[in-house]
Amino acid sequence: MTITSNAVRGRTDLCTAIENELSGLIDKRASAATAYGADFARLWALAGQNVLGGKFVRPLLLMETYDALHKHGPAEPHQRETAISIAAAIELLHYAFLLHDDVIDGDLVRRGHPNLIGSLLAEAGETARTDGADGARAGSGLHWAQTGGILMGDMLLAATHQAFARAELPHELRLRLLDLLEHTINETVAGEQLDVGLGDGIIAPDLQTILMMCGYKTATYTFELPLRAAATLAGADFAVENALATAGRHLGLAFQLQDDLLSTFGDPRRHGKDPFSDLREGKETAIIAHARTTTVWPDIEPFFGRPELSVGDGEHVRRHLSDCGAEVFVQGLIEEQLQAFNNQLTSTIPASVRNVLLDLAGQLEGRQS
Amino acid sequence: MTITSNAVRGRTDLCTAIENELSGLIDKRASAATAYGADFARLWALAGQNVLGGKFVRPLLLMETYDALHKHGPAEPHQRETAISIAAAIELLHYAFLLHDDVIDGDLVRRGHPNLIGSLLAEAGETARTDGADGARAGSGLHWAQTGGILMGDMLLAATHQAFARAELPHELRLRLLDLLEHTINETVAGEQLDVGLGDGIIAPDLQTILMMCGYKTATYTFELPLRAAATLAGADFAVENALATAGRHLGLAFQLQDDLLSTFGDPRRHGKDPFSDLREGKETAIIAHARTTTVWPDIEPFFGRPELSVGDGEHVRRHLSDCGAEVFVQGLIEEQLQAFNNQLTSTIPASVRNVLLDLAGQLEGRQS
Structure with a gap:
C-alpha cells in the first residue's frame, strides 16, 4: 500500500510542478498581451484556462519516465527543472x-465545453449587440472566432519552440531535442493531412493508410515525443530511447484504435460523446476500413457520412458493423499492438521504466471513456 | 556610376546567397517529406516554389543593414553566414x-497567380476525378486546400524558430534574437487580429486603431525585425538598434498607407489588382476612417463592403473619397511618417546605414504598384 501512496503522492507533486511551469509560461505572455488590447489578451486568458484544465498526460509520461531513468540516483535539481x-x-x-x-x-466544443473558438464565438455575439461598432457582419462571428483559433495556435507553437530553444542544456543536447521537435511536428502534420484527406475523400481509405494516419497523428507526439525527450534529458543510451519510442508507438496506436471502438460501440453514458458522431461525420476508421471489405458494406454505405443520421439508423449501422466482424477485427488489431508493445519490454528498458509503461498500458484495460 | 554598379552587383550577390540558404532550408525538408507520401511532399514543393519566387525584401534589408554596419571592416565569414x-x-x-x-x-490568388491554397484546390479537383478514392465530397476540395495552408504555415513557423534556435552564436546573443522573434510574432498576430476584427465589424474602425493595426501587422516584421536583427548580429549599440527600429516603423507605416492609396486611387494597369477590391471587401483603411468623419459618408456607406459593386458605383465612391479630402488626408499622414523617419536619421545611425534606409525610402517616391 505504501508503494501506491508514494506513487499517488509522486504524481500529485508532478502535476503541481507541471502546472506551475505552465502557469509561468502562460502568465508571462498573458500579461505582455494586455499591451495590445482586450481582444488579444482574451486569447491568452482563454488558452490559459484550457491548457491548465488539462490532464497533463504527455508531461506526466515524460517526467515519470525521466524520474524512473534516474532510479539509482536522482537528477540534479536544475536538470530536473529543465x-x-x-x-x-x-x-x-x-x-x-x-x-x-x-x-x-469546424469544432466548437471539446469534452462537452466550448473550446477557445466556441468561447470567442459566444462572446462575439454579445459584443456585436452592445459595443459602438457598426455591428458584426453576417457569419463574421465564426470567422472572427476561427481566426482566433488559428492565431492562438500559432502563438502556442511559437511558445513551444521558445521553450526548447531556451532549455538550459549543453548546446548539443538542445540540438537533439530540437531535432526531435522538428521530426514530431512533421509527422503530426503529415498525420493531420492524411486524416483530412481521408475525410474529404481525397485519399483512398484503405486500412494501411488509416493505421499510418493514427500513428502519425497521435502516437508520435503523445507517446514517442515524451518518451524520447525523457531519454535524451536523462542521458539514456540511444538503444533505450529507441526501445521506448517503439513501445510508445505501439501503445499509442492501441489507444487510438480503442478510442474508435469506444466511440462506435461504447456506452455513451460513460464516454459522454454523441454515440453516432463518427458515423455522421463519415470518419474513416479501421472499423469502417474492415467493413468496406465485407458483404454488408452496401447496407452501411447509404448511412455513412450522413449528418442527419437518426438514432434508429445509427443503431442499425452499429449492429451491421458488429455482425460483419469489424468490432472483433479491430479488437484483434489492438491485441497485436499490445503484443508488439510487450515484446519491447526487454532488458533494454530498465525495470523502473517498464513499470511506468505497464501502468500506462493498464489504463487501456476496462477503459470506458 | 561605379557606386551604382557596385551596389547592383552587391544586391545580386546577396540575392544569390539568400536564395541558396533558402533552397538549403527547403530542400532538406522537402526531401524528408517524401517519406510521408506525395500529398505531404507536395506541400513543401509548392511552398518552395512560392518562397523562392519572392523578392526577398526583408532578408535584403537585414543583410544590407548588416553589411553597412560593418563598413569599416567586413564581418567574419562564418558570422556573416549566420x-x-x-x-x-x-x-x-x-x-x-x-x-x-x-x-x-479565403484568398486563392496572390499577385495574379494561384497561391499554395489555390494550387492545392486546382489539383484536388483533378485527383477527385481520376484516382481510386470514392471521390471528393461537396466543398471538400477547398477544405483540403485550406487545411494545407494552415499546416504548411505551421511548418514554416516551426522552420523559422528552428533556424533562430540553431544560429551559431553565443547563447546570450541567440536569446536576444529569440526575444526579438517572440516580440515580432506577438505584435504581428495582434495586428492580424485587429485587421480581422475591423473587417468582421467586431472592432470599431477609428483611425487610431487602423494605424495601430497597420504598424503591428506589417511594419513590425517587415521593417523593425530585419533592422533590429541586423543591429544585434552586427553587435551595434542598443541606441543604434532603437533608432533603426523607430525609423523602420515610420517607413513601414508610410509604405502601408501608400499601398492603401494605390489600391483605391492608383492605376490598375500599373498595380495589376482589381481597383475596387478594397471597397468590395469593406476594408477598413485610413481612407475610409477619414471619409466616415465627413458629410459624404452617407453617400459612400451603401456601396462599402458590397461584393457585387459595379464599376460605375466603384468610380462614384472613388470620386467621393477624393472630393471629401480622404486622399489628401492620407497623403498628409504619409508625409508625417516620412518626416518622423527623417528625424531618426541623426548621427546615432552611421552614414552607411542611413544610405540603406534612404534607398528604401526612395522606393516610395513615384511608386505605382
Missing part, C-alpha cells in the same frame, strides 16, 4: 495541435 | 504569415 520546462512545452504543443485541429474540423 | 541564415528564416516567417493570412481571408 526537464519540467520541456514537459510543459510539450503540453503547449498538444494544445496548439488541438486548436488548429478544431479550426480544420 | 546573419544570412537569420535573414532566410525571416523570409520563411513572412511566408508563414502570408499563408495563414490567405486562409483567414
